[in-house]
Amino acid sequence: MEQFTNYLLLKGYANNTVDSYVFAAKQLITRYTTLTDRSLLEHKEWLVSSFAPKTANNRIGAVNTYLDYIGYEGLRLRGIRVQQKPYLDKVISNEQYSAICRGLKDDGDWFWYLVVRYLACTGARVSELRKFTFAHVHEGHVDIISKGQKLRRIWIPEKLQERTLELRPDGVDDAPLFPGPTGDAITQRGIALGLKRIARRYGVDPDVVYPHSFRHLFAKNFIARDPDIALLADLMGHESIETTRIYLRRTADEQRAAVDRAIDW
Template structure:
């Protein structure tokens, strides 16, 4: 397993993905006596009966990567189809976002205030947020190289840049969001901290998680600039089809639109 983890790291997989893939392979090894086409198909059936489609596809992706790593001379598992909902679920609203940052600002909780602001104003994934350094704020952007060796530039808006430089006036280098022992705060640490902040300021905890702010960024951006190709580049999407989900409204927004439009 150690060699597989090293292989993933050398391929440039994000820390979260490495952890997720490692867990999936440990689960596979624990539940199968030997790797055969039949045992792989049986494991897939167990996954489908036990987990949501998105989780199943994540585990299948991990398994296929592992099978390639060990040069398994057999099948590769096919993913399951995910039925996309015609609306977004559990996405933080602008009102809830403002309620959260207003409370954090009023209490002077600048660390979590800027975590929320950077998530909401840059569209960064939680794994990318952990990489921000003061030097990136000074420059106004951070460049990320994906596992496909594709360059993505995450822009820091001027208003956020100026505000955060005032907060981080000294030191002028190092991680923007350090955790224990000056290492980057963990993804789990961010998720837990956001839930605590939501509870503190009376915001629905179900809508306060790292990826929710990425949805918020995309929805707000597309409302102000309808260039979906630009948004796809900003989000780091390979296909515009992936970006189209952000053109959808939440269930509450759909309800409000119907109530307003239907008067016959």
């Protein structure tokens, strides 16, 4: 698996993706010592019956990448179609976001105040947020190279730049903006657990307070103010506008409220 790992890294896959692909490949070769089209189809059936559709598709993609790596001349597995809900579920609302920011400000908890603000105001993934440094704050943006070697620029809004430098004026340029206990960037798990603690502290449903929820909030708020979906797709780092269209949908609660307002007959 070490050579497969190096193969993935050379292809430009992110570390988290490399870990998940190696895990999926180990899972495959543990179940089948000899690979055939039949065994691959059986493995797909097992994945589909054992895991959620999104997880199964991720494993199927990993298996296909492994088959390419070893030069397997047989079939490649097709992913399963995932039926999207016609609404967003478990997404933090603007009211909940404001309550958290207000509570953190009142408590003077500036570290987590900035974590929450950066997640909500930049649309960054949590893995990308860990790459932010003080130099990026001064520059006003972070350039990210995707696994397809495409450049994506994450903009830091001017007001957030100014607020950051007010709260932490002595930051060293090459230091992580959000350090953990060791001085290196805080881990993704550390951010996720910290957000749950914050939610409970301020009486917000913990189920809607997770890193990606703030990315949803960013997209929904942006599209409400600027309906340029192509621009939003670029800002989010989506390959296809179709992926971005989900943010045009309302949450289940918003749909409920809209129906209650509209229907008076």
